[in-house]
Every structure is written in structure tokens, then in C-alpha cells.
Amino acid sequence: MIALDGPSGTGKTTAARGLASRLGAGYLDTGAMYRVIALAALRSGTDVGSPDAVTELARRVQLSIGTDPATPRVLLDGADVTADIRAPEVDRVVSPVAAVAAVRELLVAGQRQIIAAVLNGVGGIVVDGRDIGTVVVPDAPLKVFLTASADTRAARRDAQNTAAGLASDPAAARESVEGRDRIDTTRAASPLKAADDAVLLDTSDLDREQVLTALAEMARERG
Ligand code: C5P
Numbered sequence: 001m002i003a004l005d006g007p008s009g010t011g012k013t014t015a016a017r018g019l020a021s022r023l024g025a026g027y028l029d030t031g032a033m034y035r036v037i038a039l040a041a042l043r044s045g046t047d048v049g050s051p052d053a054v055t056e057l058a059r060r061v062q063l064s065i066g067t068d069p070a071t072p073r074v075l076l077d078g079a080d081v082t083a084d085i086r087a088p089e090v091d092r093v094v095s096p097v098a099a100v101a102a103v104r105e106l107l108v109a110g111q112r113q114i115i116a117a118v119l120n121g122v123g124g125i126v127v128d129g130r131d132i133g134t135v136v137v138p139d140a141p142l143k144v145f146l147t148a149s150a151d152t153r154a155a156r157r158d159a160q161n162t163a164a165g166l167a168s169d170p171a172a173a174r175e176s177v178e179g180r181d182r183i184d185t186t187r188a189a190s191p192l193k194a195a196d197d198a199v200l201l202d203t204s205d206l207d208r209e210q211v212l213t214a215l216a217e218m219a220r221e222r223g
Pocket of ligand 1: 008030031032034035094095096098099128129130131132180181184
């Protein structure tokens with residue numbers, strides 16, 4: 001069981017999926033779960049500034065998330081929303097949604113169930129998020145906290161957007177990344193922070209393969 005936390009644009013999701021594939025382990029993208037609720041809020045016209053409305057919505061929708069690192073599909077009420085949850089509109093509202101304590105309670109309970117099921121099945125899992133090492137699985141044998149400079153993170157987000165067919169907009173990408181981090185690190189409920197016993201890995205000057213190699217090495221030693 002490996003907990004991988006850190007802010008957006010650190011290469012966390014790519015690294016977590018790659019590591020899970022390499023280890024033959026399962027993979028859980030907890031950010032995708034918050035994104036599904038954010039997408040459902042947008043589609044239903046739910047006011048994301050109202051914790052009660054967002055909580056009620058989170059209780060009502062059916063969310064399903066795959067744990068195969070090759071095809072981590074995400075469903076909202078039975079429909080495939082794997083691509084839709086990456087839209088910039090979702091980026092804009094996901095952090096306020098994730099700051100609602102009752103939504104977190106609900107999703108964290110779901111995450112613990114999924115993790116337990118995968119550990120009973122394939123035996124290992126890499127979990128990607130913001131509060132995995134601090135809240136979801138505080139006794140994880142290996143916790144890694146990824147960091148990267150603001151410039152690097154903004155550039156990576158912009159590249160992701162262009163890969164998804166959107167126009168390049170470095171200033172907007174930077175604003176989006178920094179805005180989410182501000183909300184994620186300052187919220188009252190489970191703010192983004194490294195666990196005291198997490199290994200810090202700065203990915204600013206590392207490419208995908210180097211991040212993966214560093215993580216695989218840590219997993220071999222402690223995972
Ligand atoms: O990882 P990703 O960028 O997809 O996460 C989207 C958002 O979901 C984050 O900005 C954060 O607000 C929230 N999140 C969270 N706790 C997690 C995972 C994600 O609050 N464990």
C-alpha cells in the first residue's frame with residue numbers, strides 16, 4: 001500500500017498509475033472521486049458555495065471508480081465520465097466541493113472500502129490524493145509527498161490541456177493550479193499537507209521515467 005500525495009501538476013497521477021502497473025498493483029485516483037461530485041454539481045446546477053446542497057448531491061449520486069491502472073474508468077450514475085471530469089470547468093469547482101467536510105467523510109469511507117477490497121484481491125494498491133497519508137490510510141507503509149515548482153506545475157497543466165485538445169493558455173493554467181492549491185492547503189477539513197513520516201520527492205527537474213524509477217526504488221525498499 002503506497003500513499004502518494006501532493007499538489008496538482010506534480011506528475012502524481014501519471015506516476016501513481018505507472019507505479020501501480022509496474023508493481024502489478026491496483027490504483028485508486030481519489031481526486032477523480034471529488035471530480036465526479038464537482039461534475040455532477042455543474043450538470044445539476046447545484047450551488048457549489050452551499051455545503052448542504054453539495055452534501056445532499058454527493059449522497060444522491062452513484063459514483064463508481066475502476067482500480068485497474070491500465071483503464072481507470074469513472075462512472076457517474078452509470079455513464080462513463082472519465083474524460084469529462086478533466087474539463088477546466090471541473091477544475092474550477094472541484095476544490096470548493098472537496099472542502100466540504102461531509103463530502104470528504106462520505107468519499108473517504110468509500111475510499112477505505114475500495115482500498116480494503118483491492119488489498120484482499122490483487123494484494124497491493126497505489127493511492128493518489130491529497131490526504132491519503134494523513135487521513136485516509138495514516139498507517140500506510142510508504143508515503144510519498146510529491147512537490148514541484150509553481151512554474152513546472154503550471155506548464156504541466158497547460159500541456160495536459162493541449163493534449164486534451166484545448167488551446168494553450170499558460171496564465172490560466174497557472175491561475176487554476178495555484179487557485180486550487182490555495183483552497184486545498186487552507187481548508188479546515190483535511191488540508192493538503194505532507195504526513196510527518198512522508199518521503200518528499202521534488203519532481204521539478206525529473207521526467208516521467210525518472211519519477212517512476214525513484215518511486216519504484218522506494219517501493220522496493222519500503223512498500
Ligand atoms: O488530483 P486531482 O487534481 O484530480 O484532484 C482534484 C481536486 O480534488 C484537488 O484539487 C482537491 O481539491 C481534491 N482532492 C482532495 N483530496 C484528495 C484528492 C483530491 O481534496 N484525496
